Amino acid sequence: MFDWFKRLRTGARKLTLPAREERGARNMEAIDLKPYTPEPKVFLGQLAYLQLSQFEILTNELKFSPKTQYKAELSEAAAKSFEKYRAISKKLAGLGIDPTDAMDPFVERIETFHSGTTGHSWHESIIKVYLVSGLLDDFYSRLAVGLEQALKLDVEKALNDKKFEAFAKRVLLESMAADPALASDLALWGRRLMGDVLLELRSAFDNRKLAGFPKTKKLTVAEERELNLSAYSKIEPLISELIGAHTIRMDALGLTA
Numbered sequence: 390m391f392d393w394f395k396r397l398r399t400g401a402r403k404l405t406l407p408a409r410e411e412r413g414a415r416n417m418e419a420i421d422l423k424p425y426t427p428e429p430k431v432f433l434g435q436l437a438y439l440q441l442s443q444f445e446i447l448t449n450e451l452k453f454s455p456k457t458q459y460k461a462e463l464s465e466a467a468a469k470s471f472e473k474y475r476a477i478s479k480k481l482a483g484l485g486i487d488p489t490d491a492m493d494p495f496v497e498r499i500e501t502f503h504s505g506t507t508g509h510s511w512h513e514s515i516i517k518v519y520l521v522s523g524l525l526d527d528f529y530s531r532l533a534v535g536l537e538q539a540l541k542l543d544v545e546k547a548l549n550d551k552k553f554e555a556f557a558k559r560v561l562l563e564s565m566a567a568d569p570a571l572a573s574d575l576a577l578w579g580r581r582l583m584g585d586v587l588l589e590l591r592s593a594f595d596n597r598k599l600a601g602f603p604k605t606k607k608l609t610v611a612e613e614r615e616l617n618l619s620a621y622s623k624i625e626p627l628i629s630e631l632i633g634a635h636t637i638r639m640d641a642l643g644l645t646a
Contacts, residue, residue, distance in 0.1 A: 420627050426535025433481050434491030436529055436544070438499055440474035441492070443522055446503065446514065447553070453511040459560055466553040476547050480540065506585055512564055512571060513578050519557035520582050520638055527634050528590060531627065561642055576644040583635050583646065587628065596620035 426432065447467035454460035478488035506521065508514035526548045533544045565572045597604050600619035608616060632646075639646040 420624055421534075422532050422627070423535040426532055429484055429536065429540060430481070430486050430491050432529075432532070432536065433477055433484075433486075433544075434488075434493075435495045435499075437474055437477040437481065437488060438492040438495050439522075439525060440470055440477060442499055442503060443518060444470040444474060446518060450511055450514050453514075455511060455564075462556050462560075466556045469550060469552045473547050473550060476543075480543060506582060508578065512561065512575060515557050516561060516575050516579060516642075517582055519554060519561070520579055520635065521586055523554065523638050524583070524586050524631060524635055527631055531630075558641055565643070572644060575642070576639070579639055579642075579644055580646065583632070587631070590628070590631070599623040 427435075444467055447463060447470060451460050451463055451467070454463055481488045481491050506517060508517050530545055530548050533541045536544065561575065565575070596602075596616055597620075600616045600623065602608070602612075602616050636646040
């Protein structure tokens with residue numbers, strides 16, 4: 390997915406979702422993601438580095454843990470992220486692909502994304518991983534539909550682990566109970582994260598391919614607007630699903646999405 394972020398921090402920031410009055414009848418039909426599933430090397434290379442970067446973020450936060458108990462539990466959650474990375478890298482190796490070669494093309498883009506969404510406190514870092522990894526796991530689980538069946542099942546199994554999610558929910562709820570003012574900061578941060586990730590996901594797709602416009606056709610302003618509306622309509626069900634899952638995660642913390 391991150392390989393598609395060719396307009397990261399520039400084009401993505403210019404993207405906006407069409408106003409509701411512009412959309413007309415909303416598209417409620419699920420999008421078939423099979424045509425958009427990358428080849429295994431690309432898919433697994435990105436996914437492996439996402440898990441490795443999550444492990445790095447969590448291990449970096451160990452020294453800032455406000456409680457020794459949290460530090461111990463966070464270390465276990467970080468180890469689970471590394472296990473997920475290792476499982477995916479083994480799949481690459483099993484396909485005759487060097488895991489490092491598969492990950493290398495995506496390192497800069499993933500690091501750029503993380504550097505632009507760095508929390509200012511331990512709690513912001515924890516809720517970031519909770520929300521962003523959850524959203525990306527949702528996306529990748531859906532995008533895996535175009536993989537060979539056995540590989541698809543292996544990916545879904547790796548992404549199904551919820552150890553960190555359970556840890557994050559508990560410690561964030563405990564922290565907000567002890568410091569009620571923390572809730573408003575985390576709610577605001579959570580909404581900002583959702584916006585950032587959705588814009589990146591939105592920019593991941595080829596609008597012309599989604600809308601059925603020829604790649605070489607020069608478009609007028611009116612045609613460009615029509616293209617954007619048509620492309621958004623095509624992926625609107627997917628965006629709605631992801632927003633719904635994000636809302637559930639925020640609700641679990643008692644926060645407004």
